[in-house]
Amino acid sequence: MRYPPERKQETRQRIIQKASRRFREKGEKRVAIAGLMRELKLTHGGFYRHFKSKQDLFGECLARGFEETRERFGRKAVKDAGRAGLRTIIEMYLSAEHCAKPSQGCPVAALMSDIARQPRAVRVRFENAAHDHMRRLEGFLPGKTEAERRRSFFLLFSGMAGALNLARAVADDETRRAILRDARQFYVNSFCKW
């Protein structure tokens, strides 16, 4: 059936949104196209009208993941520019809530090792999305030059993503809370004092 012209873009965006969450929740390999489309009340065949391949979709989903995270965490931070905003961002990033909901949080934290294993084409898209993400957070980052802020961004977010992942990996709740608490303190101390 033919549908109104804006419908295709809508469907495409619905697929990306759902997939982006599923990927962050389950990992790249554990999300299946057919299951994904079924969740959207579509059939798997139509998928290839929107994406070249599963990998292509995965690439899109990384950028989308950053956007979603900004919407979730950025909003509250925006009222406080610079240092205070950064503190808010760090505390939200390393919160018990973000830890408990990988599907709605930072794609780097949720998909770190998956991304590292992707073919170059996907990693190029990841790098672009990460750079774009950085530019949108630049106002919060310590550093006088762009290069310094870039350095802060990569250090802070890779470190926090590592800590968050470790917190997700351990089995004991007390250990998990301790990891998050210590990391909040450490990253606030290290990055909110410039």
Added chain:
Amino acid sequence: MRYPPERKQETRQRIIQKASRRFREKGEKRVAIAGLMRELKLTHGGFYRHFKSKQDLFGECLARGFEETRERFGRKAVKDAGRAGLRTIIEMYLSAEHCAKPSQGCPVAALMSDIARQPRAVRVRFENAAHDHMRRLEGFLPGKTEAERRRSFFLLFSGMAGALNLARAVADDETRRAILRDARQFYVNSFCKW
């Protein structure tokens, strides 16, 4: 055929060693039992004489991964106790070489997001292996009490694992080198000055 009694343990260890490397290289989902056994010149059926399931093997492999990393990185650091040794460990952990060879390096860095998605039983084993790893590195860690050293350990290694993963994820060689260089500097500054 029946084999000499020590043979079974040998085979078990051979499986763990090969699997541990394959897992770190490809991720949990992309390693297949049959392929793994074929690499060892065995057939897949025999696998279940040694392990209850693939998950069971994965659990074993995490502990083995830590051992291997200690053998690789610890040896050079051992001559310098404390601060100087820790600096060596940090520089090796964040080296271009470790970055390029996930299969022979830290299992946390290689499998971070995979571990976070495992069922509780596997995460319990991971946590135990991580604690054991910490105890063996305790002599290098800053902190007066065991709790302080534990805190240092989790902060330092989760942060470094995040940075290493990010370096592996980006596509551009220059960006990768910059991430590693900045991280070496940051973690040496933060942890080798107590």
Added chain:
DNA sequence: TGTACATCAGTGAACGCGCGTTCACTGATGTAC
């Protein structure tokens, strides 16, 4: 305004493949007598 045709998002069967696990079997070594 009405009619014939083109478009193309979405359908669902099918292809070819790989995977984790089970199971009846093999046969060299260990053990009981």
Added chain:
DNA sequence: TGTACATCAGTGAACGCGCGTTCACTGATGTAC
């Protein structure tokens, strides 16, 4: 010392399932006349 039997690491076919991708088809809407 010699013989009969038990053991069990390893074999390889089979089971049941899921996956990414392709493709002929459908049919409501858009377009040309």
